[in-house]
Amino acid sequence: MPLPPEAPLVFAEKQRGAMRLASVDPAALAAGLRPGMPLADARAQAGELAVVPHDPVLDQQWLDRLAQGCARYTPLVALDAPDGLILDIAGAAHLFAGEAGLVADVEMRLSRLGMTLRHALGPTADAARALARYPARPAPDEAGAIRRLPVAALELEAEATTALVRAGLKTIGDLASRPMANLAARFGADAAMALRRILGDAPSPLDPRVATPPVAAERRFAEPIGSSAHATRILAELAGETIAELAERGKGGRHFRATFFRCDGLARTIAIETGHPTRDADLVMRLFAERMDSLADPLDPGFGFDMIRLAVPRLETLGASQLKLEGGAARAANEGAAMDELADRLATRLGRHRVRRFRPADTHIPEQAQLELPAIDAPEPLPWQAPEPGEPPTRPFHLFDPPQPIEVIAEVPDGPPQRFRWRRAFHAVRRYEGPERIAAEWWRRRDNGGLTRDYYRVEDAQGRRFWLFRHGLYDEKPDPRWYIHGVFA
């Protein structure tokens, strides 16, 4: 049903068993609707409404995207869920002709995205946050404005705020003029701490969305660039600059992160990883090209990129390299490097968890005896269980996880299987060995870890070798089930 465009827009969610408004737009606000109101009441009051289900996860994702875009102003951007961002602009404002210029830039970009901005600048993160979130009366300076904030800005429990207001302490300034010890004694140390943070007496550390990378290079453009190919060329130049800095420090990068800032305020981050530290700009660019080719949604310049940043968040020591002479060792080293690059390239294309190496795990539960780790993490090799000389393998080549249920006919209940049915085919057991009894890890779990398994290696009439087990002893379980857990070579 098409709604008139001027219909008030509300977001509704189920709260306490009824659909209630979660947030409303200015038109709805003008019609007297408020968050928390039941949807039925709102409909009765305002007539036609555009109702959208409230989705906190999407809100969070959108906030995260905005935060990513705000990384153009400063690397220190923290989320203040559900609808706030805190930027540490110390030492960054001069790039935008001062604080006023920076705020104007933020407002300009966010208004293009249809966002309404309420901002405040403060000496500490908590002060700025309180000033932005709570209405304060005009004041000549920041300190004065903070002292005129309502006590609700401390965000204590509702009873505590009410008690303060009843006691006549309506503003932060009223509280600050009294001894801190009394406040702590009456409302707890947290209240005193919140007050000290807002006043700037205690540090209010920021929890940035991404840590500041040790090495980064960026380029800003007077005119937005609209072609992805041009952006890639700029990225290659940045790669050259960061690599030069890495070389000076004697480091190599393991992780490279390119962020493309669009002029509408959003940004796109593309990251690559390598299994070994590298200072090879061509390799880095090849991996970036691989990553961009495999993106489900390609890099979209929109109205153009106006800034590109390349950061190297993860460094490792990498000694200076020298050109090698032709020879066997050099060739082997080249081949090793080529293999590493192949693993990096495939992991970049397919995802880091799809290119794996095997490592043993110290357990006798068969399905947990191996770890498959991303090759890009370059896991340390560990020794494997050596085979018994002269004995056939006791572990299968292929393992089913989870084990597949089978139907078994055994001569005696706790004896070896004679015939079994798997995947709609019968197999007659010609040879068997077992049982190999594997108990559950009783020291890990309260219920003794589950049932004991009796494993049999069996060979059928065609010569295929299977690994079957009975899940549970007869004194553990009345009718234990049988499973096939693997196939031997």
Next chain:
Amino acid sequence: MRESSHPLAGLRQRVARIAASGGPESRQSAGWLASGHAPFDAALGGGLAVGRTHEFFAADALDATSAAAFAALIALRTPGKAPLIWLRTSDAGKRGGHIHAPGIAELGGDPDRLLLVETADPKMLLACANDAIRCAGSAAVIVESWGQFPLLDLTAGRRLTLGARDAGTTLLMLRLAAAPAPSVAETRWSIAAAPSRALEANAPGAPAFDLELLRWRGGPAGTRWRLDWNHDEKCFGPDAGDAALSGALLPLPARRAVASHGAAAA
């Protein structure tokens, strides 16, 4: 007629030049993946040629493990630490089982050499195989596919083979649940599990393979072998239990004979 014969002659010359400068068949192989069983290797002129494509078909869906293990073992037999790149689609683990590294270690292979690559679909499998095969320094590249692989047509197969030839790598195509079809492979095998030599108390013995050479570019096909894997020596050998079955001396003519011998041995 005259106009059309000129381009035709030019094309013929080009074909002749390409053939002279080396199709995949004309160049001498750089080495062999040997099985360690002398008669088997001798019959193939040294083993599975390096720089070529070899296809392993599982004789039955249930023989998938035998085919996979044969391909892995013949590659992991090579000395050194060169990695074995194993490409499979991500649903392969559910279908035929996950590769179990402790089992490979018990077969005498080094699981640290395995680099497992899982792709979402067969198309990406082929693309990654093309990259992997062009990277020198691997022991072999195993490409595991399930069912008929329509993307792997003659063009795609030839591209892979040329890549393997140029980089000196070996491509082992593991074709499970598929029927043998014409391809550019150097050798094509059908592999099945064979009854093992029983140990004490009728326990299953060392892994045994029943191989049939379906096609070989360098010579006659149709020979059959029955090989046992000896993990102490890290080599394939004849069936130690039954001298009559040490088949490489007298390649067995038909599959049924092996089965009946195996049953008799049991």
